[in-house]
């Protein structure tokens with residue numbers, strides 16, 4: 001599903017964010033990327049949806065080498081990868097329905113198809129009946145559910161989440177984790193960067209720990225702080 005081979009990511013400033021990164025994620029896995037601030041977690045995720053390009057090494061996604069794609073090939077790849085951020089990144093001037101429908105309109109889906117798909121994902125994230133609300137009329141947890149619904153609507157085989165519970169209280173974080181687990185049980189691969197020790201310890205999954213740009217641990221059912 002996803003393979004990193006000897007990947008190095010270096011920013012224009014000369015900063016080496018990560019180097020010599022090797023890992024493989026199989027279809028249907030749920031993987032946490034943990035590590036202290038600045039360790040390189042976000043950089044690894046950004047490489048998956050092509051916001052950054054590795055300086056060295058290769059990345060394979062869906063059996064395809066995505067290391068160096070042409071600019072025009074990137075939108076197609078991004079539609080196959082659901083992305084969720086800490087700060088939700090919803091369009092404030094659009095209601096919940098339109099935030100989710102947006103990605104489908106861009107690819108020219110019919111009104112009927114859009115309606116079916118949006119209502120379907122709203123149900124998955126438990127937001128039936130809230131389509132007409134605007135982001136500032138719903139809670140942070142609900143905003144993150146909308147972001148999850150938006151990530152899901154194209155039925156991606158993989159979802160990458162960067163600190164999805166970082167702005168949420170513990171109860172709301174649990175609700176988001178329940179949805180992520182449900183999505184994962186349906187077969188979607190999930191790669192999630194997080195600082196949330198309690199979540200990593202509570203919902204046991206594979207843990208890849210990153211420190212100073214290197215992988216220092218990769219445990220099938222690890223906890224958060226065995227090494228870090």
Ligand SMILES: Nc1ncnc2c1ncn2[C@@H]1O[C@H](COP(=O)(O)OP(=O)(O)OP(=O)(O)O)[C@@H](O)[C@H]1O
Pocket residue numbers: 011012013015016017018035036037038039040041042043044
């Ligand atoms: N746009 C950028 N330009 C230059 N350096 C950057 C950029 N983004 C990140 N870095 C550097 O790359 C390294 C890894 O950053 P990254 O954001 O991947 O870490 P992180 O583990 O996700 O941190 P956090 O948990 O704080 O989000 C850090 O040294 C950071 O300062």
